[in-house]
Amino acid sequence: MDFDLTEELAAVRELAREFAEKEIAPSAAEDDREHRFRKDLVTRMGELGFFGCALPEDCGGNNLGYQAMAIISEEIARAHSAIRVYINMQTGPATTIADFGTAEQKKKWVAPLARGEKIGCFAITEPDAGSDVAAMRTTAARKNGGYVLNGTKTWISNATVADAGIVFAYTDRSLKHKGMSVFYMDLNRPGVSRRALDKMGAHASPTGELTFDNVEIPAENLIGKEGEGFKICMTHLNHTRLTCAAGAVGVARAAREAAVSYCNQREQFGQKIGRFQMNQDLIAQMVVHEEAARQLVYRAACLADRNRANTLETAVAKYTAAEAAAFNADAAVRILGAYGYSTEFPVERYLRDAKSYQIVEGSSNILKLIIAQDALGYRKANR
Ligand code: GRA
Numbered sequence: 001m002d003f004d005l006t007e008e009l010a011a012v013r014e015l016a017r018e019f020a021e022k023e024i025a026p027s028a029a030e031d032d033r034e035h036r037f038r039k040d041l042v043t044r045m046g047e048l049g050f051f052g053c054a055l056p057e058d059c060g061g062n063n064l065g066y067q068a069m070a071i072i073s074e075e076i077a078r079a080h081s082a083i084r085v086y087i088n089m090q091t092g093p094a095t096t097i098a099d100f101g102t103a104e105q106k107k108k109w110v111a112p113l114a115r116g117e118k119i120g121c122f123a124i125t126e127p128d129a130g131s132d133v134a135a136m137r138t139t140a141a142r143k144n145g146g147y148v149l150n151g152t153k154t155w156i157s158n159a160t161v162a163d164a165g166i167v168f169a170y171t172d173r174s175l176k177h178k179g180m181s182v183f184y185m186d187l188n189r190p191g192v193s194r195r196a197l198d199k200m201g202a203h204a205s206p207t208g209e210l211t212f213d214n215v216e217i218p219a220e221n222l223i224g225k226e227g228e229g230f231k232i233c234m235t236h237l238n239h240t241r242l243t244c245a246a247g248a249v250g251v252a253r254a255a256r257e258a259a260v261s262y263c264n265q266r267e268q269f270g271q272k273i274g275r276f277q278m279n280q281d282l283i284a285q286m287v288v289h290e291e292a293a294r295q296l297v298y299r300a301a302c303l304a305d306r307n308r309a310n311t312l313e314t315a316v317a318k319y320t321a322a323e324a325a326a327f328n329a330d331a332a333v334r335i336l337g338a339y340g341y342s343t344e345f346p347v348e349r350y351l352r353d354a355k356s357y358q359i360v361e362g363s364s365n366i367l368k369l370i371i372a373q374d375a376l377g378y379r380k381a382n383r
Contacts (some may be wrong), residue, residue, distance in 0.1 A: 009068055016072040019048060020079035028080035031204040032349055037161050038204060039119065042086050046116020050076075051090040054239065054304075059098045060111030066239075066304040070246035070297050077250025078257075081353035082204035084247035088361075089158045092240045093120045093166045097184060100224040100232050109164070109184055121158035121165035121187075122240075123210055124233060126151065131366045133168075133233060134177040138212065140169040147171070147183065147222070149191075149215040159208030160196050162187050167212075168233055171226045180229030183221045191215035201352030238311055241318045241361045242300055248321035248357040249293045255328035255350045256286040259335045273335070282331040289324035296320050309382035312374050319367040322357035329354035 005013065023044065031038060045051060053069040055061020069091070077084035094113040097105055112118040129135040138151025149169055158165070164186050172179030187194075187210070195209040224232050260283060263274030273279055296317035303310035329351040333340035340347045358364045374381040 005071075008064070009071060012064060012068045013071045013075065015048065016050070016075035019044070020075045024076065024079040024083050028083075028204075029346060029349070031080065032082065032201075033203070033343075035203045035206070037206050038083060038086075039161070041083055042090065042116040042119060044116075045076075045086065046090070046114065050087065051094065051116060052114045054091060054095050055098050055110065055114055059094070059106050060114040061094075061098075066242060066301040067298060069243055070301045073243045073246035074250040074253065074294070074297075077247035078254045079250075080204065081247060081251050081350075081356075082202040084243075084250065085157050085202060085205035087247075088240045088243050089120045089122070089162070089165075090114065090116060091243065092122045092236060093164075093184070095239050096122075096166055096182070096232060096236045097223060099235065100182075100228070101184075104220070105184065105223065113164075118163040119158060119161050121156055121162035122236065123153040123156050123159075123165055123167040124237075125153060125155045127154050130155075131363055134180070134230060136168065136170065136180070138167070138169040139173065140171050140181060140183060140217065142171070143216070146219045147217045149183070149185075149212040149217055151212055153210040153212075155197065155207055156210055157205055157207055159210050160194050160206045166223065166236075167210075168229050171229075175227065177230035178227050180233070181226045182223045182229040182232050183217050184223055185215075185217060185221065189215055200355060201349065202356050234311075237362060238314050239304070242297065242304060242310075242314050244357065244361040245293070245297050245300070245314070245318040245321040248318070248325040248354070249290065249297055251325040251350055251354050251357070252286070252290040252293060252321065252328040255325070255332035255347065255354070256283070256290050258345075258347050258350070259283060259286060259328075259332040262336050262339070279335055282335060286328045286331050289320075289327050293317070293321035293324040311383070312371065312381035315362065315367040315370040315381060318357075318362060319364055319371065322354075322364055322367075325350075325354035325357050 049062045052061035053064040094110050113120045126136045140147040140149050167185050171181040191213045193211045197207050266273045300310050300313040300317040332347045373379040
């Protein structure tokens with residue numbers, strides 16, 4: 001596979017890097033400390049077309065593709081990982097509607113998400129259904145020609161700020177995963193309540209609970225057919241997992257850059273600490289983890305851009321990238337010592353943010369399960 005960036009992709013990388021360094025990095029520490037949702041950055045990224053890469057032009061997109069989206073996600077996460085989450089909150093629902101919606105649904109709902117005019121989210125996870133998506137309890141019962149939604153979603157990014165999103169629910173629980181469906185929902189409707197949740201990192205990306213108490217949804221908000229929700233969910237996660245993996249590469253890179261810079265500056269025992277082999281061991285491992293993860297992300301993205309099955313490659317990429325981010329952030333803290341532990345330097349934030357990648361969008365254990373079951377011949381990942 002040829003990983004030389006085309007001129008177009010190199011320009012995308014330049015644009016995203018410049019934007020991230022000028023408009024995200026300077027306030028990253030404060031945004032994290034103040035738990036600040038940067039709606040203005042959603043607007044800016046929408047204007048720059050960052051949410052439109054996986055969308056065709058008639059849906060308000062630019063069709064640059066998944067590799068472009070991965071490149072943008074890495075650059076944004078390198079500056080501030082929490083802001084990278086905004087990409088998935090806009091593109092996740094937009095892509096799913098573009099992939100599975102009717103012409104009418106695409107026309108109404110995709111462009112406002114892609115342009116960052118409406119704040120998006122997607123609601124899958126529940127208190128008793130995290131990795132086990134099929135165990136969800138939220139129901140959408142048919143009523144008066146539409147649906148009535150009841151249930152609670154938790155750990156939903158943007159829950160407290162989203163205007164709209166896609167919500168997964170059972171239309172027929174007796175059919176197990178074949179009875180799940182997905183709906184587009186305006187979240188400012190009667191019966192929707194929101195509660196903020198606090199967490200270790202990614203503070204500039206709000207997370208919360210959404211409770212639906214007899215929320216009425218029009219029939220025309222059903223995306224795809226009744227019963228297609230689980231498959232749509234898996235396809236959706238496959239896309240968002242890739243961007244998430246690219247974000248983890250950004251954190252791995254930021255940590256490696258901070259460690260290298262400190263090694264070349266700090267002196268102990270009469271020499272720069274980069275001269276010590278124990279630090280060189282860490283630096284070498286950080287470089288390898290970061291580069292391996294990036295190549296795997298590019299491979300999965302190239303397959304997605306060619307419309308080829310990539311569930312396995314995306315799982316491999318996300319697993320590797322999440323572990324790379326966690327390893328590199330931990331190593332950077334070790335190398336910077338007290339400065340790594342200090343809240344005055346970004347490295348402790350990298351460590352807090354890196355941990356999220358081992359949990360979200362398919363935990364490292366779920367990804368290993370997908371990879372191992374494929375290798376053992378129990379269940380093909382690319383079906
Ligand atoms: O054969 P069939 O017709 O019965 O269909 C099965 C299968 O073929 C059925 O679903 C189909 N299917 C798929 N179809 C298309 C399965 N995978 C795919 C696919 N990739 N594409 C049932 O399949 P199954 O394998 O028997 O299902 P399962 O064992 O119940 O679950 C599988 C699995 C564990 C992989 C799944 O539940 C899963 O992916 N869990 C992880 C959930 C997850 O990733 N949650 C993330 C929440 S969102 C989030 O974290 C936001 C973070 C924000 C950010 O930072 O970006």
